[in-house]
Amino acid sequence: MSQIVWIARHANRLDFVNPDWFLTAERRYDPPLSNDGFVQASQLAQRLKREKISHIFASPFLRTVQTAHAVAEVLDLPIYLETGLSEWLNPDWMTEEPKKHSLAELFKLFPRIDISYTPRIAAKYPETKHQVRQRSGQTARCLVQECSPDNILMVAHGASVLGAAMGLVGDIAISEVKASLCSLVKVVRQEGQWLLELKGDTSHLTNVEEVVRFN
Structure with missing residues (x-):
């Protein structure tokens, strides 16, 4: 029996566009999307509009919730906040x-969030590269199985x-x-x-970053 798993990175973040935002931000490690990030999120939603997706899981950081919300609005689905997908x-x-x-603040902003959902995997500060890969890989395996x-x-x-x-296809993903x-x-x-069919497709975007940044 086949199953398709889509994994999306959040859209562009405000501190990538305006680094000075970080200096005065109340939650400096949790930036929102930038203006062009909201455009990217909308384009992602249109890309996935015709796909038969049944469940949306998102990291609880603001930029991932905003990106997931754009898709959830188009697909008319709830959002489950999963800490196992969190930032490194x-x-x-x-x-x-x-x-x-x-969670209450996010639900007020994004009522599509299912507040009854219990995250499956925890994310603990600080963590190494090995730990974030292990944690997010375990999360993926858990969610696809469930x-x-x-x-x-x-x-x-x-x-x-x-x-x-x-976590699904092994070290070849690196x-x-x-x-x-x-x-x-x-x-x-x-x-x-598990077969890797798309390896980071950006064909749905009008603006694509030239250098991939992870922090």
């Missing part, structure tokens, strides 16, 4: 555990997109997947084997 909690990028909006045979979308971050793909902003990875299960 890298101490070289973050001097402390990132402050994020509470949702099988339904098709799902996971909206994550550069490192957790790669880790989720690795050299194959290019997780640029708002890109799409597509993994298909056929006869018990």
Whole structure:
């Protein structure tokens, strides 16, 4: 029985466009989307409009929720916030555990969030590259098993997109997947084997980043 897993990275973030935002932000490690990021999220939604996706999971960071919300609006689906898809909690990028909006605050902004959902995998600061890959890979395997045979979308971050793909197809994803902003990875299960069909597709975007940034 086949199953399709879509893995999307969030769209462009405000601090990539305006680095000074970070200096005065209340939640400096949880930036929102930039103006062009909202355009990218809308283009991602249109790309997935005709796909038979049954469930949407998103990292609880604001930029991933905003990206997932654009898709959820078009597909008329709820959003499940899964901490296992979180940003790499890298101490070289973050001097402390990132402050994020509470579930109640996010639900007020995005009522498509299913507040009854319990995250399956935790993310703990600080973590190594190996730990983020292990964590996001475990999350991907858990979600596809629970949702099988339904098709799902996971909206994550550069490192957790790669880790989720690795969790399904193995280490080949390290050299194959290019997780640029708002890109799409597509993994298909056929006869018990996961196959990588899209490795970071950006054909739905009018603006694509030239250099992939993970932090």
